[in-house]
Amino acid sequence: MEFSITDPFLWETVIQGLLFGGVLALLSLGLNLVFGVIDVVWICYAEVVMIAMYSVWWFHVVLGLPLLVAMAGGIGVGAVLGTILHYVVIRPILDTPPINQLLVTGGVLFFLQGAATLVFSVDFRTLGVSLGSVSVGDMFFPWNRIAAFVTSLVTVAAIWLFLKRTYLGAAIRAISMDREVMPLMGVNPARIYLLTSALGGALAGLAACLLALLYDIHPAIGLSFGPLTFMVCVLGGLGNMFGGFVAAFIFAQFIALGGYYTEVEWGYVIAFAFFIVMMFVRPQGILGARN
Amino acid sequence: MLTLRNVSAGYGAFQALFDVSLEVHAGEAIAVIGPNGAGKTSLLRAISKVIDVTAGEIEMEGVPLSGVPPHKVIELGIAHVPEHRRLFPGLTVEENLKMGAYLPSARHLFRERLAYAYELFPRMKERRNQLAGTLSGGEQQMCAIGRGLMSGPKILLLDEPSAGLAPVIVQQVLDLVRRIREEGYTVLIVEQNIQQVLRVVDRAYLLDVGRIRMSGPAAELLENEDVRRAYVGL
Numbered sequence: 188m189e190f191s192i193t194d195p196f197l198w199e200t201v202i203q204g205l206l207f208g209g210v211l212a213l214l215s216l217g218l219n220l221v222f223g224v225i226d227v228v229w230i231c232y233a234e235v236v237m238i239a240m241y242s243v244w245w246f247h248v249v250l251g252l253p254l255l256v257a258m259a260g261g262i263g264v265g266a267v268l269g270t271i272l273h274y275v276v277i278r279p280i281l282d283t284p285p286i287n288q289l290l291v292t293g294g295v296l297f298f299l300q301g302a303a304t305l306v307f308s309v310d311f312r313t314l315g316v317s318l319g320s321v322s323v324g325d326m327f328f329p330w331n332r333i334a335a336f337v338t339s340l341v342t343v344a345a346i347w348l349f350l351k352r353t354y355l356g357a358a359i360r361a362i363s364m365d366r367e368v369m370p371l372m373g374v375n376p377a378r379i380y381l382l383t384s385a386l387g388g389a390l391a392g393l394a395a396c397l398l399a400l401l402y403d404i405h406p407a408i409g410l411s412f413g414p415l416t417f418m419v420c421v422l423g424g425l426g427n428m429f430g431g432f433v434a435a436f437i438f439a440q441f442i443a444l445g446g447y448y449t450e451v452e453w454g455y456v457i458a459f460a461f462f463i464v465m466m467f468v469r470p471q472g473i474l475g476a477r478n
Numbered sequence: 479m480l481t482l483r484n485v486s487a488g489y490g491a492f493q494a495l496f497d498v499s500l501e502v503h504a505g506e507a508i509a510v511i512g513p514n515g516a517g518k519t520s521l522l523r524a525i526s527k528v529i530d531v532t533a534g535e536i537e538m539e540g541v542p543l544s545g546v547p548p549h550k551v552i553e554l555g556i557a558h559v560p561e562h563r564r565l566f567p568g569l570t571v572e573e574n575l576k577m578g579a580y581l582p583s584a585r586h587l588f589r590e591r592l593a594y595a596y597e598l599f600p601r602m603k604e605r606r607n608q609l610a611g612t613l614s615g616g617e618q619q620m621c622a623i624g625r626g627l628m629s630g631p632k633i634l635l636l637d638e639p640s641a642g643l644a645p646v647i648v649q650q651v652l653d654l655v656r657r658i659r660e661e662g663y664t665v666l667i668v669e670q671n672i673q674q675v676l677r678v679v680d681r682a683y684l685l686d687v688g689r690i691r692m693s694g695p696a697a698e699l700l701e702n703e704d705v706r707r708a709y710v711g712l
Contacts, residue, residue: 354580361566361577368564370548371526371557373581373629 197447199326204443206328208436209336210397212343214412215419215431217390220346221269223426224363224383227277227288231296233413235272235388238299239265239395240404244312254316261399262392269388273381296409303406311403318400335397342393343432350428359383363426418462424472434473438462479504479664480525480556480633485534487524494520496688497534502633507655507665509696511672512685518668519561521685522635525666526551526558539632553581555632561641563622567611571602571621574610578628587630595624598657616647623654627663634658636667640674652678676700 218232229235242264246257276295280287318330350356358374359382369376402408419438423430441461446454465473480502487495494517502508510518523529525536527548536543538554546554557578565574575595579588596603599620605613610621619639626634636655640648648671656678659665669675676682676696684692684705692699699705 354576354585357569357573357576358580361569361573364566364568365564367528368560370528371552371560371564372577372625373549373552373584374577375547375549 195325199328200443200447201440202326202328203332204440205436206332206336207443208439209339210332210394210401211415211419211439212432212435213335213339213390213397214394214416215423215435216343216346216428217269217387217394218416219420219423219426219428219431220359220390221383221387222420223428224359225273225277225281225380226285226363226426227281228292228417228425229272229387230289230292231272231299231409232391233409233416234296234299234303235265235268235391236395236398236412237303237404237406237409238268239392240399240408241303241307241312242392243396243399244314244404247314247316248312254314258396261396262389265392265395266385266389269384269386269391270381272388273384277384278377278380296413300406300409307406309406311405313403314399316400331400335400338393338397342390343428346390346428355379355382418459422462422465422472424474427472427474430472430474437473479539480666481535481537482521482525483535483537485524485531485536487520487529487531489520489529493532494529494688495524498685498688498690499534500683500690500693502664502666504632504664505662506681507659507667507679509675509679509682510666510668510685511670511675511682511699514670515687516685517688518670518685519637520688522558522560522637522666522668525556525635552629552631553583555630556635557626557629557631557633558635559622559626559637559639561637563618565610565613565618565621565625567609569610570607571610571613572606574621574625575602575628578625581629584629588628591628591630595627598627598661599624615643616650619643619647619651620654623658627658631663633664633666636665638668638670640669640671648674672705673700 214236218229222228239261243257243261246252246260247254252260272295276291277288280291318334320327320329321333350360358369358379362369362374362376362379366376369379415438419435420431422438423432423434438458441458442454445457482498482500485495485498486493498521510521512518520529524531525543527543527546531544538556541554543551566577569577575592576588579585579591601617602620602624605617610618613621623636623639639651639655643651652674655665655667667675667679676699679696681694682696682699683690684699692705
């Protein structure tokens with residue numbers, strides 16, 4: 188295909204990539220937060236998102252609650268799941284070798300997938316909400332995606348302000364630098380961990396609300412964006428929220444433009460190849476500090 | 479104000495303190511001196527509940543600390559400036575000071591106390607937006623002491639504030655300690671720099687291998703032949 192800067196399809200692709208990048212940025216936020224603070228990787232993060240997606244669907248379609256109420260419910264379910272995950276699964280193994288954390292949260296991944304299959308069956312579920320689309324010249328953008336993008340940016344900004352301005356936010360950043368000294372400041376580390384897990388879960392829930400607007404829901408949906416989320420986090424420097432934000436947009440452009448110049452599947456292949464190369468060039472992530 | 483009665487404490491199977499009794503009165507500056515490994519840091523950690531007290535009692539203004547969880551000790555008015563300063567390297571100077579004012583009771587006084595800390599340490603004001611990890615050793619110690627003061631404590635526990643600093647800076651830091659106590663704070667300081675610290679405190683305890691060997695007015699210990707020979711190396 189010829190390259191032309193005035194090609195409206197090229198511009199549409201770039202902007203679609205930008206919108207997708209916003210969703211990826213939001214997805215990576217919760218995982219990065221939990222890793223940065225507690226030093227634990229929730230392998231089952233995308234499955235928490237999946238359960239929250241089902242919750243939104245259940246509240247809205249089955250119970251007939253208004254969409255925004257159903258979404259608030261989905262965020263709540265995410266927060267509760269994050270809290271339970273920390274309290275029941277993570278806390279008992281906090282001081283054991285890191286491999287245990289991967290193993291148990293990996294186990295939770297299959298548990299949640301199996302549970303979702305049992306409860307909701309393998310049928311595809313859909314919210315059935317279409318907000319229409321907006322056209323700019325020859326380009327079309329669905330409002331669903333624009334809403335997801337804007338929500339992502341607002342959330343990322345809100346989290347940043349929260350971490351930068353509030354006492355709790357400062358404690359969340361501080362505990363990742365020196366956990367032992369926290370009690371001397373009057374901070375109970377166990378409480379910060381629990382709150383961070385709830386917040387991470389709530390962010391997974393918010394991402395679920397936006398994904399439910401864009402995709403059908405099924406028990407294995409976590410597998411389609413779980414690896415992507417991890418790669419965004421690692422590419423940005425695991426635990427580095429700003430890095431994850433930048434990496435999300437880079438990754439989304441690789442997928443969008445790669446798909447535009449070849450085929451959609453090849454977009455992912457090119458993005459993953461880029462990831463592998465980057466792991467050799469900058470294993471600490473784009474903005475990660477050398478450790 | 480702060481009383482230790484026959485305290486034994488340690489880390490797991492290792493016992494660091496044996497039968498230690500000590501008393502700090504309001505307005506006093508007290509030093510605990512002794513060689514490396516004497517248990518000085520453990521003493522402060524036992525007060526802050528960072529390590530377990532296996533026997534004896536610690537009381538702050540008559541309140542026994544035995545049932546108090548570690549993060550509640552500061553609420554009783556005990557601020558602990560730990561060994562090696564332990565600032566949050568990725569937070570700015572001002573954010574570190576903010577962490578010192580984390581207690582709900584301290585938050586509404588944050589502005590006033592910040593102004594006070596900056597008045598005490600003008601250098602901190604200049605560097606307020608700099609990451610704490612990029613400060614020099616002496617500046618880090620100022621920041622750490624400032625962070626300790628932000629909760630508005632009744633007593634300040636200082637763990638080896640001169641450790642790892644150049645000799646010139648050590649004197650500056652100990653001058654700081656003198657100023658802190660002139661501001662009316664009660665101070666319990668632990669130091670290896672015996673000669674210098676004895677010039678800024680009222681009384682001192684000599685700790686060796688986890689036991690109190692000697693105690694008395696600072697001037698007396700400074701003149702004591704045994705102390706000079708065994709611990710100061712003169």
